[in-house]
Amino acid sequence: xxxQVLVEVSDLAVVLGRGKKQRRAVDGLxxxxxxxxxxxxxxxxxxxxxxxRVLATVLPPSSGDIxxxxxxxxxxxxxxxxxxxxxxxxxxxxxxxxxxxxxxxxYFAWLKEVPAARAGVxxxxxxxxxxxxxxAGDRMKSLSGGMLRRAGVAQALVNDPRVLLLDEPTAGLDxxxxxxxxxxxxxxxxxxxxxxxxxxxxxxxxxxxxxxLMEAGRVVATGTPAGLAEAGRRGLVHDGxxxxxxxxxxxxxxxxxxxxxxxxxxVLRAARVSGPGAAPVxxxxxxxxxSGAPTSAAGA
Amino acid sequence: xxxAAADDAALLRASARGDAAAFGELYDRLAPMVLxxxxxxxxxxxxxxxxxxxxxxxxxxxxxxxxxxxxxxxWVWTIAARRLVDAFRRRAVREKTAxxxxxxxxxxxxxxxxxxxxxxxxxxxxxxVDGLLTGPLAAAVEGLSPELRAVLQATVLDGLSTREAxxxxxxxxxxxxxxxxxxxxxxxxxxx
Amino acid sequence: MSAPQPQPQSQxxxxxQPWHASPALLVAYTLGRLSAADAWSAEAHLVSxxxxxxxxxxxVDDVDDTRDVLALARTRVLSQPPPAPAAQRLGQRAASAxxxxxxVRVGARSGAPWHLRWVVRPASLGAVALAVxxxxxxxxxxxxxxxxTNSPTSGTAWLLWLLAPAVPVAGVALSxxxxxxxxxxxxxxxxxxxxxxxxxxxxxxxxxxPLALLAGWVTASLTGPAPxxxxxxxxxxxxxxxxxxxxxxxxxxxTATALALGTWLVLWQxxxxxxxVWLLVVGVPSLVLRTPSSSAVGSALDSxxxxxASAWVVHLISGWAQPVWLLVLAAAVVVVVVRRDAxxxxxxxxxxxxxxxxxxx
Numbered sequence: 001x002x003x004q005v006l007v008e009v010s011d012l013a014v015v016l017g018r019g020k021k022q023r024r025a026v027d028g029l030x031x032x033x034x035x036x037x038x039x040x041x042x043x044x045x046x047x048x049x050x051x052x053r054v055l056a057t058v059l060p061p062s063s064g065d066i067x068x069x070x071x072x073x074x075x076x077x078x079x080x081x082x083x084x085x086x087x088x089x090x091x092x093x094x095x096x097x098x099x100x101x102x103x104x105x106x107y108f109a110w111l112k113e114v115p116a117a118r119a120g121v122x123x124x125x126x127x128x129x130x131x132x133x134x135x136a137g138d139r140m141k142s143l144s145g146g147m148l149r150r151a152g153v154a155q156a157l158v159n160d161p162r163v164l165l166l167d168e169p170t171a172g173l174d175x176x177x178x179x180x181x182x183x184x185x186x187x188x189x190x191x192x193x194x195x196x197x198x199x200x201x202x203x204x205x206x207x208x209x210x211x212x213l214m215e216a217g218r219v220v221a222t223g224t225p226a227g228l229a230e231a232g233r234r235g236l237v238h239d240g241x242x243x244x245x246x247x248x249x250x251x252x253x254x255x256x257x258x259x260x261x262x263x264x265x266x267v268l269r270a271a272r273v274s275g276p277g278a279a280p281v282x283x284x285x286x287x288x289x290x291s292g293a294p295t296s297a298a299g300a
Numbered sequence: 301x302x303x304a305a306a307d308d309a310a311l312l313r314a315s316a317r318g319d320a321a322a323f324g325e326l327y328d329r330l331a332p333m334v335l336x337x338x339x340x341x342x343x344x345x346x347x348x349x350x351x352x353x354x355x356x357x358x359x360x361x362x363x364x365x366x367x368x369x370x371x372x373x374x375w376v377w378t379i380a381a382r383r384l385v386d387a388f389r390r391r392a393v394r395e396k397t398a399x400x401x402x403x404x405x406x407x408x409x410x411x412x413x414x415x416x417x418x419x420x421x422x423x424x425x426x427x428x429v430d431g432l433l434t435g436p437l438a439a440a441v442e443g444l445s446p447e448l449r450a451v452l453q454a455t456v457l458d459g460l461s462t463r464e465a466x467x468x469x470x471x472x473x474x475x476x477x478x479x480x481x482x483x484x485x486x487x488x489x490x491x492x
Numbered sequence: 493m494s495a496p497q498p499q500p501q502s503q504x505x506x507x508x509q510p511w512h513a514s515p516a517l518l519v520a521y522t523l524g525r526l527s528a529a530d531a532w533s534a535e536a537h538l539v540s541x542x543x544x545x546x547x548x549x550x551x552v553d554d555v556d557d558t559r560d561v562l563a564l565a566r567t568r569v570l571s572q573p574p575p576a577p578a579a580q581r582l583g584q585r586a587a588s589a590x591x592x593x594x595x596v597r598v599g600a601r602s603g604a605p606w607h608l609r610w611v612v613r614p615a616s617l618g619a620v621a622l623a624v625x626x627x628x629x630x631x632x633x634x635x636x637x638x639x640x641t642n643s644p645t646s647g648t649a650w651l652l653w654l655l656a657p658a659v660p661v662a663g664v665a666l667s668x669x670x671x672x673x674x675x676x677x678x679x680x681x682x683x684x685x686x687x688x689x690x691x692x693x694x695x696x697x698x699x700x701x702p703l704a705l706l707a708g709w710v711t712a713s714l715t716g717p718a719p720x721x722x723x724x725x726x727x728x729x730x731x732x733x734x735x736x737x738x739x740x741x742x743x744x745x746x747t748a749t750a751l752a753l754g755t756w757l758v759l760w761q762x763x764x765x766x767x768x769v770w771l772l773v774v775g776v777p778s779l780v781l782r783t784p785s786s787s788a789v790g791s792a793l794d795s796x797x798x799x800x801a802s803a804w805v806v807h808l809i810s811g812w813a814q815p816v817w818l819l820v821l822a823a824a825v826v827v828v829v830v831r832r833d834a835x836x837x838x839x840x841x842x843x844x845x846x847x848x849x850x851x852x853x
Contacts, residue, residue, distance in 0.1 A: 004474075016840050053838075056680040060837045076833045080682040088680035111681035111688075120365020121379050124358050125386070133361070136574075155677070160463075186393045187386075191463055191473065308542065324570055331562050332549040333538050336522050340531070345561070353565040361574035374539040438529035449528055457535060 006163055006193040007033040007055065012064035014050050014217075025050035027217040027276070029064070037189040039204045039225070040197040041264060042214035048197040049091060051214070052165045055195065056088040068163050084113055087161030089152045091168050097141035101132055101151050104140055108155035126154040129184055131177070145172040153181070157188060164194045170203055182207035201257050201264070204228070213267055213281075220271035223283025229256050230284045232263030308372035316363035323360050330373055331356065334380050341458075341468075347387050355380035381458040385467050392467070440490030448483035451476055513537055513544045518551050522558075623659050624703040656704040657742035658770045661750050663696035665763030676838075685836035686828070689751065689759065697747055704739060741817040742808065746770060748824035755831035758839070774808065 014026040026047040040048050053059040054066065057073050066073045071082045095104055105126055109119045127133045130150040135143070143151060149172045156164060170178050185194055185207045198204065204211060204225050211228050213221040221228075267281050303311060303325035311329075314322035334355060338348045359376050366375055441449065454465035455476070462480070466473040513521075513534055520526050521534045538544055552558045678684050746766055753762035 014840065053676075058676060058679045058838055059840060062840065076836070079685075079836060083680060083682040083684070086680055088677065090676045093677045094675070108677070108681065111678060111683040113682050116365075117367050117369065120362035121358060121382070123365075124362045125382070128358070136361075152677075183390075183393060187389045190389055190392055190467060318573060320570055320573055324566070327566055327569060328549065329542070329545060331566065332552040332558075333545050335558065335562060336548065336552065337535060337538075340524060349561055349565055352561070353568050356565065356569045357572060357574075360569065363574075371540050373542075373545065377539055438527075441529040441532060442527060444528075453532070457532060 005032050005034055006069055007031065007195070008065075008067045009055075010065050012051075012054065012066060013062050014047075014054055014059065015062040016050070025217055026054070029214075029218050031212065031219055031222075033193045033195065033210075033212075035189060035191050035193060036209035037185050037194045037196060037207050039208035039211045040195055040214065041199070041204065041211055043268065046214040047217040048214055049167055050217075052088075052167050052195065052197055053090070055163065056086060056090075056165050057083060058088070080113075084159060085162040087156035087159060087164040089156040089166045089169055091171075093152055095140045095148075095151075097139065099140050100137050101140060101143070101154075102127065102136040104151055105154045105158055109158045112159040114159050122158050122160070126158040129157065130154045131180060146174060146177060149173060150177070150181075162192045164188060164192055166195065167197045168199075169196060170198060170200060178203070179206070201261050205256050205260055211283075213264065213271075215268055215271045216276060218276065219280055221267045221281035221283055224285070225256075225260060227283030227285055228263040228267070229259035230263070231266060231281075232259035232261070234284065235266075309368065312363050312366055312372050315360055316366075323363075326372070327356055330376050333373065334377060337377065338380060338384060341384060341453075342387075347384075347391070351380060351383045351387050354386075355383045358383065378459055381460055382464065385460065385464045388467050388470070392470070436491050437487075440487045443490060444483055444486060448479050448486065451479040452483045455480055511537070512541065513547070515547060515551065518544070518548050522548070522551055522555075621699070621703060623662055624656075624700065624707045655771070655774065656707070656739045657746050658767050659704050660693075660697045660700040660743050660747045661763050661767045661770070663700050664693050664747055664750050665760045665767060679836070679838065686832035689754070689835045690828075693747060693751055697744065701740060701743060704743070738811070738814070741814050741821065745817040745821040745824065748821050748828065752824040752827035752831075755828065755834040756839070759835075 009029060009031040012026055012029040012031075013024060016023060016025045029047070029051065040051070042048050050059065054061050054073070055068065057068075057079065060074065068082055069085060071078045073079070073082070075082075096107075099107065102123060105123045106119065109123050114122050124133070127136050130153050132147065132150050132154060135147065140148070140151065149169065153166065153169055156166065170181060173181060182203065185196065186209075188194055189209065196203065196208065208225050211221075211223060211225055212219055213228075263283075267283075270281060271278070303314075303322050306314070306322070306325075308326060308329065311322045311326040315326060331352065335348065335352055338351055339345070342348050342351070355376065359379050362379070366372070444452070450469055451465060454460045454468055455462065460468065462473055462476045466476045469476065471479075517526070517530070517534060521531060524531075526534060538548060552562070678688070750763040750766040751759070753766060756762070757765070
């Protein structure tokens with residue numbers, strides 16, 4: 001619905017730890033995201049979780065600028081107002097085992113300052129969206145891993161966030177739930193930036209409108225899943241100057257999932273070869289492009 | 301408790317305790333209004349029936365959280381309006397997936413966009429509550445273009461946020477904001 | 493159901509509705525034949541007028557397909573009653589559920605934040621109560637067991653009284669620890685930060701202080717009134733059962749110090765540091781200095797009417813020390829106020845471990 005830029009990151013660096021253990025988890029990262037489902041891809045240690053935590057305003061950036069919905073995350077006075085519009089699901093989260101599922105989500109509705117008059121219905125809608133309405137009275141400790149994950153998603157979207165950050169949301173879900181979950185993501189992404197860190201190619205193919213590939217703390221490519229698949233099929237990836245990597249024996253006959261997989265590994269390999277400081281890879285736009293220009297693009 | 305004799309608020313509180321008879325009575329009292337109102341906002345009767353059902357199921361589950369302020373009918377309608385927005389979201393996604401662009405809100409164009417002047421003209425609200433719009437205000441509402449009226453209906457009469465109205469009307473949020481401002485300016489000018 | 497009032501002004505009903513929609517108007521409304529302004533009026537009126545809604549119901553009931561739609565949705569809605577809340581399923585919890593609803597309702601009416609209970613970490617208050625109870629029991633039992641040879645002056649009651657200021661600190665530690673990674677989720681919410689931290693600390697203090705005072709009173713009545721020589725210096729007016737009042741300032745000061753330290757460390761770690769330091773300061777002298785005497789001769793215990801250890805730590809809660817605690821409290825509060833925004837995010841320098849784990853789910 002809206003074409004505005006919801007998330008804007010420029011030259012972000014995040015330094016974690018201190019002394020000998022100090023390291024730059026994110027280093028010189030640029031990103032602009034509009035409404036849509038943005039798949040955050042990359043190997044372990046690429047900085048996905050750190051980026052998500054910074055976007056969630058949980059972790060302060062060491063340097064660089066981040067604005068969410070036009071608000072600087074370091075502006076303490078507007079932090080509260082900003083956080084009302086954020087939904088966040090970390091990889092692992094704690095909960096009070098004796099809470100019921102409804103209480104758990106209600107608790108977060110309260111923390112997120114959802115007006116009391118709306119909270120009841122908001123909680124209800126969130127539980128229904130993740131398919132937990134019939135388990136609302138169950139205690140958290142009685143839930144299976146997949147259901148816990150869904151409860152976590154429910155609390156993330158109870159405030160109808162404009163920026164929704166989900167770290168591995170499909171982990172532990174069975175295939176059927178994943179399908180339902182992907183259509184939910186697309187629904188939410190009509191007017192919100194949904195950032196999903198995932199390692200499942202099927203998530204990317206099935207839910208994402210855009211992809212952001214990370215490696216060693218920076219963005220190495222942005223584009224659409226179709227573009228990633230196209231790179232895999234053509235066997236080539238490009239950066240601003242021309243061909244910068246060879247993906248391997250790509251084939252036009254590859255299915256979407258395997259083409260994306262191939263494109264993903266190829267782009268990462270190209271990024272490792274060109275090293276830090278290289279311009280991000282430009283993913284090809286397939287002829288039959290999806291409607292609407294990609295709002296996700298890495299700044300130079 | 302005799303459901304037929306209780307008022308809406310008492311019925312809702314009884315429903316919160318799981319009293320199906322009470323909620324049935326509440327449904328009978330409110331559902332016709334919700335149904336007609338939904339139909340005026342969505343011509344797809346399948347969607348309307350789904351939304352009607354979802355809205356009342358949701359209202360029953362959330363009954364315990366009603367804060368006791370205002371009319372129960374208004375509260376239930378707010379739930380129904382949000383449910384309608386959700387239904388439009390789902391449809392928008394389906395249409396995007398099917399690559400059928402810009403279709404589906406055509407039916408919204410014929411909305412009889414009755415708009416509320418409550419938010420900006422206090423006397424207008426009294427007019428609304430007391431009876432039919434008359435005189436300059438009615439003329440002002442009638443004089444609005446369908447697009448402007450649709451925006452005012454969604455934001456003022458149905459109490460939706462700009463964001464929700466944008467989904468319902470299938471236009472960008474910025475457009476909703478500018479249309480709302482234009483509509484208000486027009487109504488204000490007509491009343492001056 | 494109230495009587496239908498299709499005719500305007502035919503009968504003033506209980507609710508002062510000066511106007512009612514005519515059946516003709518409502519028929520036109522259901523058919524979508526009203527002008528925009530009239531439909532707007534009708535809708536605004538219908539939400540606030542039960543009798544016109546009833547009339548609308550009768551009109552709609554005459555249309556076959558509408559009646560069917562309403563009946564179908566009705567069946568579906570009523571066939572899926574909402575799951576009863578867990579609290580209500582168990583009979584014995586119905587009362588607490590009712591109480592909770594009442595609190596929520598009062599909260600909503602007074603404009604106070606709903607669900608005040610959310611302010612408190614569910615685990616922490618129970619833990620505070622348990623800690624106080626355990627400390628009291630410990631003091632009581634040790635008094636009964638060694639009471640014959642060990643007068644209150646030798647340390648049992650004093651031990652409890654000296655440990656008591658650390659109880660709220662323990663509560664603060666628990667309130668930040670109980671749920672582990674939940675902190676991560678909570679931090680991303682607008683309520684996170686100093687407001688929530690202070691509310692929770694306040695809840696802990698409000699629970700812990702009366703409990704600890706009560707426990708002190710119970711202990712004092714168990715062990716008998718303190719001998720005249722035991723009145724801490726500078727507290728001539730405070731003796732016997734009132735001695736526990738002297739905890740108040742140290743307890744508040746220690747809690748505030750924990751919060752102040754929590755602007756640099758993770759809150760529960762900061763509270764743990766403060767708590768442990770306090771235990772060492774108070775506990776070690778009383779234990780270490782006692783050991784040689786007990787190993788040497790048993791009778792030494794009896795003669796320890798005013799053991800050095802007790803006498804020394806007693807000064808920590810003496811009347812002389814109270815102004816010092818006040819200063820500590822003030823300093824800690826200043827630190828908390830100045831550095832309050834640090835509660836709103838995690839500390840990057842402390843989080844190296846967190847992120848290297850990747851993919852633990």
